[in-house]
Amino acid sequence: MKVTMRTIAKQAGVSVPTVSRVLNSPEQVKPETREKVMHVIRTLNFRPNAIARNLRVQQSRTIGVIIPQIRDYFFNELYQGIYKAATENGFNILLFDAQLDPERVMEGFSFLKEQQAEGIIFTSSYISNDYYTMIARVGLPVILTLTESPWHDLPAFKVDEQKAAFDAMSYLVARGHRKIGVISGPLESTIAGQHRYDGYMMAIKHYQLPFDTNQLAFGDFRYESGYRAMETILSHAKTTGITAVCVASDEMAIGAMRAVYDYHLRVPEDISVIGFDNLSISDMVTPKLTTVAQPFEQIGYEAVTALITKLEGGGNKVSNGAHNLSHQIISRESVANCTYDDS
Amino acid sequence: MKVTMRTIAKQAGVSVPTVSRVLNSPEQVKPETREKVMHVIRTLNFRPNAIARNLRVQQSRTIGVIIPQIRDYFFNELYQGIYKAATENGFNILLFDAQLDPERVMEGFSFLKEQQAEGIIFTSSYISNDYYTMIARVGLPVILTLTESPWHDLPAFKVDEQKAAFDAMSYLVARGHRKIGVISGPLESTIAGQHRYDGYMMAIKHYQLPFDTNQLAFGDFRYESGYRAMETILSHAKTTGITAVCVASDEMAIGAMRAVYDYHLRVPEDISVIGFDNLSISDMVTPKLTTVAQPFEQIGYEAVTALITKLEGGGNKVSNGAHNLSHQIISRESVANCTYDDS
DNA sequence: CTGAAAGCGCTTACAG
DNA sequence: CTGAAAGCGCTTACAG
Incomplete structure (x- = not known):
């Protein structure tokens, strides 16, 4: 009974x-x-019965979260921050996995609306017009993480991607490297693809580094693609003379290191590698990966804290546009000082 | 409005x-x-309003999930399976992170009950009597994953840990190894600790392998502890003459491999290493880790499928006690044939 | 084919 | 300090 x-x-x-x-x-x-x-x-x-109570008091105390896919390695840390902030404020999290399908993210908004989410944390590699329309239609406060809205009319918690990529390049330059390869993400991915690429290119220009297309390859952020991109870059190594590579994700960087290994070269003695993300695995591979750290947990935490602030009437306290949290270069073992004469 | x-x-x-x-x-x-x-x-x-509908039709269509902590590496894959099965059946998931705190798992049951979860998926490294009392008290169907109930009166989806550990050892023996080190998890962890340890020991007995305490070390499943455990084992390597090590988790195995590296030995040429879990990172480290795979995603998937079957009246279709899903040894690069003469 | 009524499990003014 | 009444947003027999 x-x-x-x-x-x-x-x-x-x-x-x-x-x-x-x-x-x-x-x-x-x-x-x-x-x-x-x-x-x-x-x-x-x-x-x-908390559900009945919520119906009566006209609140659900739940926050919806839309992510590209659960299996992303950053998901753990991001979610940890999200969960923590929600729990501290008595909110529940309802997760929606878009499985990399734009159709499904559209469904996600409807679904979360039906489930009475009071606000939404949205992570996506780009923001299409369709998403914008949908966001307007559901009429719920939305906060972006690891993403940015083209019109800057949504709060976005992230890192200054361009600056962070620039800094990775500077780190290499400061250690004497001038012939540097780049493994970029896909440029359709507005944030982690295009912005990081821009950062690398800005640095090349700024430091007047030699660069041609044989030093550049693209991947999809995954290990396998990093491996293949490195193979391409290595196939031109004799002519380009590269001594280091900037990679747009840790997973690709780890794949790239493996390619170097399979070509009987060494990281960092022959080729230095710097990644991007600071996934926890970066500290477990050998050599340990030098990389630029994104504060995933903090991003998740601050995003839902901001959302809750909005929900509780403090809308004016959280500004639209980018909230750039600080990134940081983590020096480990995959970058050496350049000992070649570059003249 | x-x-x-x-x-x-x-x-x-x-x-x-x-x-x-x-x-x-x-x-x-x-x-x-x-x-x-x-x-x-x-x-x-x-x-x-789905909430109002649910109140009216007297169902919540949500399943509660209690896990030890979000940051566990297996969480992604397990959750992926859980999420998939739930979504396919129109159920929502409400996650509760116990943060390794027994007090909090108790709270978890109350919380999920208040939130009207219809059933619970429970993952824990051991099942205490308190948990049992609580499970009885909330009166919700509970299904265990990666865990086993001492009295076998709850369905449990997992791998045959002991057999899997035994098989890991057999794999080494089949490749000519006889002097084998063991890095175990804590024995208080009933499943991944005690059971795997038992499996290793059974194999040592069965194959009549030489073994003394200098070949044994304990860790807490994490990278750091694997590193230190391997240091201990290596410090006796001259006398024990070990050529391989069985490790109770991939994370510890990767730490162990690093210790080997830092002692200027090579995996697998000098020491072979076999792990346990088959986390996705095991395929990214160098050398790629040979390990025994647990089908995490499948475990999650089948556990919630079984739970939903129960909820929909098919209680007789899902039996209490262990449902052992099949494990599998994944041969990669960290185990070599033993070339030393053992006589 | 459609509406009035009752009720899911709560909370919250309003009386007393 | 406590209870009767109304209502949150739905669904579902029951009439008509």
Whole structure:
């Protein structure tokens, strides 16, 4: 038999509202009745129906999260931050996995709306017009993570991708490298693809580094593609004379290091490699990967904190546009000082 | 202004039940009125309140999941399977992260009950009596993953840990190794600790391998502890003469491989290493890790499928006790044939 | 084919 | 300090 407030009320010989009061504002009820009610609550092991409560008080206390796909390596850390901030504020998380399918992200918004999410944390490698239309249509506050909106009219928690990529390149230059290869993500990926690429290119220009297309290859952020991109770059190594490679993701960087290994060269003695992300695995590979760290957990944490602030009426406190959290270069073992004469 | 069925009904000049019908059993309503209603639904962009519906039909369509901690590396894959099975059956997932705190897992059960979870997927490194009491108290169907209940009165989806560990050892023996080190998890961890340890020891007995305590070290499944455990084992390598090591988790195995590297030995030429889990990173390290694969995603998938079967009245179809899914040794690069004479 | 009524499990003014 | 009443947004027999 299901036990509800009605059950408790009957057993305790009081009314339903009284049961509700002992649970929600016990100071309003006489100590004796309070004890009486608490006693049957305990013996019947009663748990109030949070769903019913939420319906009545017109709030769901849940935040929807749309992500590209669960198996992304950054998901753990991002979600950890999201979960933490939500829990601290008594919110639940409802996750929607878009499985890299734009159709599904559209469904995600509808779904979360139906499930009464009060706001949405949205992560995507780009923001299409369709998404914008959908966001307007559901009419829920949306906060971006690891993403940026083209019109900057949504708050976005992320890293300054371009600057971070530029810094990775500078790190190499500061260690004497001038002939540097680049493994970029796909440029259709507005953020991690295009912006990082721009950062690398800005640095090449700024430091007046030699660069031609034989030093450049593209991948899809995954290990395999990093491996293949490195093979391409190595096939021109004799003419380009590269001593280092900037890679747009740790996973690709680890693949690239493997390619170097399979070609009987060494990282970092022959070729230095710097990654991007600072996934926890970067500290487990050999050589340990030098990389630029994104504070994934912090990004998740601050994004939902901001969302909750908005939900609780502090909309003016969280500005639209980019909230750039600080990135950081983590020096490990995959970059050496350049010992070749470059003249 | 919030738009509900009431809004739609008014606009369309029908009653609320009619709106409900066009959404849930459109064949029951006359095509003309159906069209009329659908039209205002579309223009007002109405989404029915799933929470209210669930309250009315007395189901929540949500499954609770309690895990030790989000940052576990297997979480991604396990959750992927959980999420997939839930989505396919129209169930939502509500996640509860116990943060390795027994107190919090207790809270988890209460919380999920209040949130009206219809059943619970529970992952834990051991099952205490307190947990049992709590499980009985909430009265929800519970299914274990990567875990086993001491009294086998709960369905448990997992791998035959002992057999899998035994097989890892056999794999080494088949390649000529006889002096084999063991890095175990903590024995308090009933499953991944004790059971795997038992499997290793059974194999040592079965194959009559030489073994003394200098070949054994313990860790906590993490990289760092694997590194240190390997250091301990290596410090006795001259006397023990080990040529291979069985490690109870991939993360520890990767740490162990690093220790070998730092001691200027090579994997697998000097020391072979076999892990346990087949985390996706095992394929990215160099040398790629040979290991015994647990089908995490499948475990998650089958566990929630079984739970849903139970919820839908097929309780007799899912038996209590262990459901052992098949493990598999994945041969990669970290194990070589033993070339030393053992006599 | 459609509407009025009742009710899911709660909460919250309003009386008393 | 406590209870009767109304209502959150739905669904579902029951009439008509």
